[in-house]
Amino acid sequence: MAKVAKPVDSGTRSRRRTSRHRGPRHRLLLLGAASATCLGTLTAMPLADGTAGAAARDTVAVGNPVAGNNGFGVVTEGDATLGSTGSRSPVAVGGDLAFGDGYDVSPRAPGTFTVAGDSRPTALLVGGRVDYDGNSPVGVLRVLRDGYVKIGAMTGGRVLTHDDDGVSADTHVVMSGFPYDSTPRIELTTRQPAASVAKSGLMDFRSLFSAYRDRADAMAECAANVTLLDGEGAPLPDQTAVPDDGRIGLALTPGRTNVVRLTGEQLAGIRTLAFLDSPAADTPVLLVVDASGTDGALTWTTPTVAGVRETDAPYVLWDFPDATAMTIASGGPLTGTLYAPRAAVTDLAPSDIEGDVVVKSLVAGPLPDASGPAVDAGEIRSVPFAAELSCETGPAWPV
Known part of the structure; x- marks a missing residue:
């Protein structure tokens, strides 16, 4: 990622240090287990x-x-x-796809990616094949809103555009030799031509994720410019630790990328995360998590979040540049984009993800096996990231 030297004059530095928040002062609301608790009025912090x-x-x-x-x-x-x-969003899988019973893709809109010659956008793109052996035997994946499906390799499967009585019907993708309504199957709500389903090379996932990893690494160089606050609104005396009560507050500065740097150990200790100011297109929030202290492996109970709504999620991004394995074990809804291009992510939490998901591999709720039932991983909501990020490099935090 190209870097451009940018002088920082003393006047600019002074203005940054004395910047005040937009609008009236906010009261920091940190949600407890049952209700919100008001913990004081904050002034601008250095x-x-x-x-x-x-x-x-x-x-x-x-x-x-x-x-x-x-x-x-x-x-x-x-x-x-x-x-x-x-997933309310369209889904693109670079490898193979397996699915459980009753998974819906794109219930709001099929997306914008339309292959030449098609009359409808592609809502589900699979670069590899459908893993019929790995599917739930009663698995049904529904592609809604008349979206199309693209599958790189039809190994073990076939496309049917007529039901078992020979009547033209909405397209189904089933196992080779099995009937129209057999399971596991992918079912559409439109009659996509059979010949247009098997298509490979529509996205270069290897090059795309090489770029994603470069961007994750570039964001990892961003210097922290947001002070971690305690539940009373005071700066934490030790910016590398989290209080025993797990409460953290964030005051944002308008007109720039607000960078929060955390270690994996800090992330594990945060139970409540309160935003004193709403993120916006010109005031995005970048949270960079360093997983090196846990050898790239993270088990995350996502925090209860106060001060932001789903409408703020397009301006919040969680960057995990060096995470290689992540389990979302429990917790509240994840507000913002999950950006972990090196990580195998397993979602066990019933709460939603409000943002894009960019990961090396994904298990959104493990399928049932002999050891137990299926896991409800919650919904991935369609909240695309919509901000341009830039930052200044420097130490993660002053010594």
Whole structure:
């Protein structure tokens, strides 16, 4: 990622240090287990500045980190198991696909990726094949809103556009030799021509994820410029730790990318995350999580979030540049895009993800086996990331 040196004069630095929040002062609301608790009024806090008097920093212009996804809200480089609930966004799987019973794709709109010669956008794109052995035996994946399906390799499957009585019907993809309504199957709500289903090479997932990893690494160089606050609105005396009560507050500065840096250990300790100001297109929030202390493996109970709504999610991004294995074990809805292009992600939490999902591989609710029932992983909601990110490089936090 190209870097451009950008001088930071003393006047600019002074203005940043004395910047006040937009509008009236906010009261920090940190949600408890049963109800919200008011914990005081915050004034503007000094920003973290890791340069220690340096005259200039480098500027990293990331742009929109999910660019290149062709409008797919869920993108994996490798395999995906869509075990439960559904994705309101179109889905692009770089590897093989397995699915459970009753998974819905694109119930709102089929997306914007339309292959030449097609009359409808593609809502589900599979770069590899459908893993019929890995599917639930009663699995049904429904592609809604008249979206089309593209599958790179039809190994073990076939496309049917007529029911068992020979009557023209909405397209189904089933196992080779099995009838129209057999399971496991992918069923559409439109009559997609059979010849248009098997298509490979529509997205270059390898190149795309190489770019995603570069962007994740570029964002990992961003210096923290948001001070972590406690539940009373005071800066944490130790910015590398989380209070025992697990409450963290964030005050945002308008007109720039607000960068929060966390370690995996800090992330595990946060139970409530309160935003004093609403993220916006010109005030996006980038949360960079360093997983090196846990050897790239994270088990995450997502925090209860206060001060943001689903309408704010397009301007929040969680960057996990070095995570290789992540389990979302439980917790509240995840507000913002999950950006972990090196990670195998397993979602066990019934709460929703409100944002894009960019991961190496995905298990959205493991399928049932002899050890237990299916897992409800909640819904992936269609909230595309919609901000341009840029930041100044520097130490993660002043020493």
